[in-house]
Amino acid sequence: MTFHKRVTRALCVGLNTAVITMEAVIEVPAVTDGSPPPWPVAAMAPGSWLVLNAGCADDQVGLFVAALAGRIEVQPPGGRDEVANALLAEEILIAAGGLQVRDRTIGTVVTPGCCAGLEDWRDWAQVLIGDSPWLGHDPGPEVEVVSDDLRVWQDGGETRHRGRWAGVHVDLPNRALPGLLIGVQRDLVGFLDALTGWATRVGLQQRGTALVEAIDKNFAITAPLDVQPFR
Incomplete structure (x- = not known):
């Protein structure tokens, strides 16, 4: 089985007794608003x-493709081909989301903030030069x-403005971040495989190939x- 066909998982890194994972996520939209998607979507709660x-x-x-389409105008009758055409006509595809960091030992999770986008997932690499990327607000x-570690705060902006850090956070060694980001990319490459298979089964034909290429490009998945x- 090739690399692209293997089911991938987020890279796990031990931190004392903790296990830290980093995963690419999108926020589930209310896809039932307006016209229903022209294909089955997973029943997940909005938000x-x-x-x-x-x-x-x-x-x-x-559901992922429906989330992309929910942000753009689709020509009537809004069927499969019209949705695909509308997505392919867009200069930029975006999706609310980003990278989710979880401590699986204690169950703590830090999710992307409001207005963060999956398309900016590579901005996490800024941490490797000592900067904090913009991960959304609210x-x-x-x-x-923190010394040789990184502390990822869920409400960092709010608590810091009050002169203190507090609340939900996940700690990980800074040396672990490159491997975690490589694991995220591996997961996204695997998702492209799932997307390719889905497009074939839905019947998008050439539109499916073009859509996979567009999503790869817009979300910077397979680029080096x-x-x-960390310095």
């Missing part, structure tokens, strides 16, 4: 998080450097990932 990897079922992939996730050790 929850859909994890993207090679293990996504067809209805989860369909409440404003943020990364703090340059991650250097």
Whole structure:
């Protein structure tokens, strides 16, 4: 089985007794508003998080594509081909989401903030040069450097403005971040495989190939990932 066909998982890194994962996610939209999608979509609560990897079922992939289409104008009758055409006509595809960091030992999770986008997932590499990327607002996730570790705050912006750090956070060694980002890219490459299979089964034909290429380009999935050790 090739690399592209293997079910991938987020890279796990031990931190004392903790296990830290990083996953690419999108925020689930209210896809029932307006016309229903022209293909089956997973029944997930609006505002929850859909994890993207090679293990996504067809209805989860369909939900992802419906989330992309929900942001653009689709010509009537709004069927499969019209949705695909509208997506392919867009100069930029975006999706609310980003990277989710979880401590699986204690169950703590930090999710992307409001207005963060999956298309900016590579901005996490800024942490490797000592900067915190913009991870959304309300409440404003943020990364703090604590000695040789990184502390990812769910509400970093709000608590820092009050002169203190507090609340939900996940700690990980800074040396682990390059591997975690490589794991995210592996998951997204696997998701492209799931997307390719879905497009074939839905019957998009050449539109499906073009859509996979457009999503790859807009979300910077297969482009080389340059991650250097933390300085």
